[in-house]
Amino acid sequence: MDIKFEKCVPCKGGIPPLDDKSIEELIVNIPTWTVQREQATYLTKKFKTKNFKQSMNFANLIFEISEEEGHHPKIIVEFGNIEVLWWTHKINGLHKNDFIMAAKTDDLFKQLNN
């Protein structure tokens, strides 16, 4: 099944974040995303938009799926681009949920441009 159709599972912490091997296996589902290692490990992607309005429209669509799945990203909204960062705060790193949400984010962006 395409990962974008999967649902997030509740994550209350108390488990380790995904290790490098698991990240490598999952990233093939979302090859246009970057694994960014800072204080935590994030999945990040910058999307080009036409203007600020389109950036906000995209942010609002991401907000809707975030509320549905109970999992929220960091979104950096600008005129002409929007950056989305997914990670799981409670484990200070990546969970499979983040890959699912990244795939759903890509799917939303396609809808925005159709």
Place this chain on the structure above:
Amino acid sequence: MDIKFEKCVPCKGGIPPLDDKSIEELIVNIPTWTVQREQATYLTKKFKTKNFKQSMNFANLIFEISEEEGHHPKIIVEFGNIEVLWWTHKINGLHKNDFIMAAKTDDLFKQLNN
């Protein structure tokens, strides 16, 4: 007149950004904002919110005044906080417009919490 009631003037570039003396004079209108000097000089402020929904509500209010004034910020939306950065891209630094928009942003945040 309170700076928040002023309107932005069109800025097409070709003028220098505000110098330090002008910034010092204007920042007294928005004392809770920080002048951040990186690639450009920004006005920045982080607002605490209850959740992601309140962050998005605030972002959408900021979007409305941005479209009205024809001047757009960078907005970093997260669960529990939102950071707003104002600067004038065309002069790679600060214009009085940015101080006006920062004051209007503070005013919107008060409305959001009332």
